[in-house]
Amino acid sequence: MKTTSFIACIFVLFILSFSSCNDEVNTEIITKEKLSGFIQKGPFLNGTSILISELNPNLYQTGKLFSSQIMDNEGTYELTNLQLSSPYVQLKADGFYFNEVTGETSKSQITLFALADISNTSTMNVNVLTTLEKGRVEKLVAGRLSFSKAKRQAMQEILAIFNMKKGDMQRSELLDINKPGDDNAILLAISSILQGFRSEAELSELLANISADISPDGKLDNEDLRSSLISQAKYLNNVTIRENMDNRYHEIGGTVQIPEFEKYITQFIAISNPN
Template sequence: MKTCSFACKSLTALSTITAFLVACGDTNETTNIVEGGSLDLVADLDSLPECTTDNEGAYVWIKSENELRVCSEEEWAIVGSGGTCYTEPLADSSGMKLMCNGDSVGVVLNGKDGSDGKNGANGKDLKDTAAADSEAVATSLDSITGYSQKGPFLKGTPVSVRGLENGRTLTQSNITYEGKIGSDDGEFKLRGGMLKSQYVSLTATGFYRNEVTGKNSESQITLNALTDLTTHTSANLNLLTHLEYDRVYHLVKNMGKRFASAKKQAQKEIFAAFHIDSKDFKSSEDLNIAGTSEADAALLAVSIMMQRDGSVSQLSDFITGFAANLEKDGTWDDESMRKVIADWAMNADLDGRLSDFRANVKSWKLSDSVPAFEKFVTLFWQTEFKLDSCAKANDGVVVAKGVPNNDDDKDRLICDAGAWRLA
């Protein structure tokens, strides 16, 4: 039995590989991979391809460094450190089984197809390749923390983590661990055991604090999220994680997207529906309505606009319809609902209600400050109504408010001292 040390994140989340080409022992000893997949191999650091949004989530084994790296936020990050793996011959001598911390993470064949019956023979004539066959590594859920927020879910709300079979189908496994939110700021900490892969879905169903009214909701709502434990030991549930859920499934299962790339694409599409550029935003499960970043502010703005003055039932119907509309093509083309949201956002903005919403969130004392969400609310309704920026050049100009194909809207807006208001 030969051992080969490589970079891995212990059993908690090695990577998304299940089989890869690895060189250890004799210099000519290599192995070829079974099945196509998503792990590549390069000779050294200089051979790494550029890490971009196009290959987000890609894994590369670097032979010279004996380490695994993942493309994350346009940087090649090292996946863990110091783990030990070893190989065991297959019973039919056609190859080897790769074991990490006592668990099998894949099978590699000899030579080109394993037909020569000798481990690692004739590898010198093969082109270096590497792949993953199912993107699943047995993972221990030591703990996962986060916040469940529409506004914050209330203390006692049940939260569950369900394991997924792998990162290619996202099929739910029969392994579920449950916990509860421990305080009225929506925070939870959940401990579990072994999972079949590092991919999980999270679900919370409960009452929440309403940003618009400042009060607790009159009924419950359910939020979902998807995450990869390789990159996240903390994951929030929010409207964005919920809205992207079905879209990510579609992109992964039907379009062949990598998990990380699918999540990034879905997030971009959701924010684009509200005219928000999310290029430099963190992952959806990293966002927090009480955070300080532009992404946190955008999340809070979307959360407020979707809530409006509606009931929980109306909110649920809206987000269900939005997610269904987005699922197949990544666009929100419900023009009538866009107008409803834009009208509400405009009136709330011009009536000074955005400061009330800010006061509501501030009163919950989730953090020292409330992110600057107001500009994203303003951006949405002004873009929907095709308004130019209000500046000195058009001061005093009166325009009709409306969206395409909407001749019934008689409201007029005037550019007054750098801001649009009803004429």
């Protein structure tokens, strides 16, 4: 009897070992010759550090990391020859940025995040929308929603906070505040509304608080946060923001293609503060 049990145990261990080895053999290596994009609040400054973490399908970090720096004052980064076992990644950027509301560079650093499936793309931008949606996307994926559906749902929920709706909105990591188009205009409008006249510390706190609030159900339940958005947005000067952005991109030698963001700020104020 003991001999039979011993043989059975050996057989089970053999099967498990074979299965484990087989999984390793079947692990597909994804090679990205290049992954590049822009880090933007306003554009981040040269020298900003970035860290890319590989994620598994449940959006947990696998331990594989890639680090780099922004290479110019447009917020450009580029990594080459990435070897990944999963197409899901998180990008974290820490640095100084150009404040489009004041027309000055920030006095302190802020941190922005992005989650993306880079299976079929070599572009991954980082901005306030990618940052706000991060916790909500993680929550939805944990609830068994696919990554792509989680991204779409989180985007629509965030747009609703700012009295905006656009069913065919591009993925957040493809948006660019210095390119034409309504999707990019929405990004710049929301970026400016969030900035308001806040310090870097206040902006970081606001981003973190909104992200935490919407993570469970996709709704901004904290009325103080909602009020703080409109209380500063109504004093924004759209003409000055455009001039600041135009001047900045001219100054750093970039092509100026600022989208028509003004109507979205005006819409947010009109609906949020009808009186």
